[in-house]
Ligand SMILES: Nc1ncnc2c1ncn2[C@@H]1O[C@H](COP(=O)(O)OP(=O)(O)O)[C@@H](O)[C@H]1O
């Protein structure tokens with residue numbers, strides 16, 4: 001998969017830009033706050049996912065403008081394709097190859113990218129929600145069905161939470177809670193199953209990457225921690241019973257206390273929980289290994305190279321890890337942002353752009 005060109009209009013501080021990256025490595029350099037991450041974000045959105053920056057769609061439209069437009073040409077499925085992508089009051093919408101306009105997320109899986117940003121360095125010690133988000137972002141790109149399950153599930157949880165807050169002591173609420181819980185249990189099966197399978201595959205690949213970076217002295221191990229399923233059976237009845245058993249807790253808490261929205265990606269280094277014990281260096285190695293594994297699984301599943309968006313992370317890694325990462329990029333197209341001119345100088349094969357106050361120019 002490869003981005004051929006992108007035309008941007010009214011996206012954050014980029015009033016207008018035309019970007020033609022290299023087939024291999026492209027570096028976007030510039031001072032802080034100039035629009036480098038904005039450019040990567042505009043590319044990432046073509047995946048159909050929400051922004052990796054946890055923002056509302058509206059915030060991405062240039063201030064005082066009504067809409068943003070991104071026109072992209074890309075190579076995927078062995079042919080050239082195009083996206084006309086807009087952000088407006090109607091949310092993120094897209095049309096593929098001049099077809100009808102639809103919700104951008106309907107096209108999940110068409111254009112795939114792996115993004116690696118400094119926020120990910122918090123993944124190991126951060127909250128479970130960040131680790132779930134990591135899994136969901138990857139799985140939503142790989143499977144439209146997963147995205148659909150997750151969306152249904154999230155909507156049900158919101159409805160159930162509203163009821164839990166309003167319904168304390170109202171007997172009729174129990175009947176409705178029962179209906180929600182049955183539906184939640186059914187939806188939880190697909191999500192948990194997909195996540196556990198994905199974590200199993202990630203484990204194999206990231207273990208190897210971790211050992212290579214750390215010089216085989218250390219071992220990383222991943223597992224999926226489910227609040228509903230102990231075994232690999234994924235029985236909706238088992239899930240329903242668990243949810244039901246948590247009812248008293250749910251009512252007391254005023255929200256749903258068990259389910260995939262409370263699950264976690266369990267990370268261990270040399271047998272100890274990484275969340276508690278991992279050093280700075282180990283965290284960096286772990287996240288790097290995870291991201292490389294994510295890219296590798298995209299390769300295997302899509303039979304295409306995902307596009308790699310590396311946002312300012314190289315400066316966060318030491319020379320050895322930088323080199324490891326760059327070597328592993330393989331045949332993927334990589335778009336790298338950075339502030340460090342020394343780094344740019346070393347990238348002799350790369351196409352280099354400068355971003356200054358939202359204006360992109362080729363160097
Ligand atoms: N909706 C928006 N409209 C106009 N400017 C925006 C909008 N959102 C963010 N910006 C501007 O974008 C700049 C930050 O861009 P960013 O890509 O994060 O910088 P960096 O080059 O450090 O990665 C800031 O100057 C910010 O004010």
Ligand SMILES: [Mg+2]
Pocket residue numbers: 033036037038311312
């Ligand atoms: Mg940035």
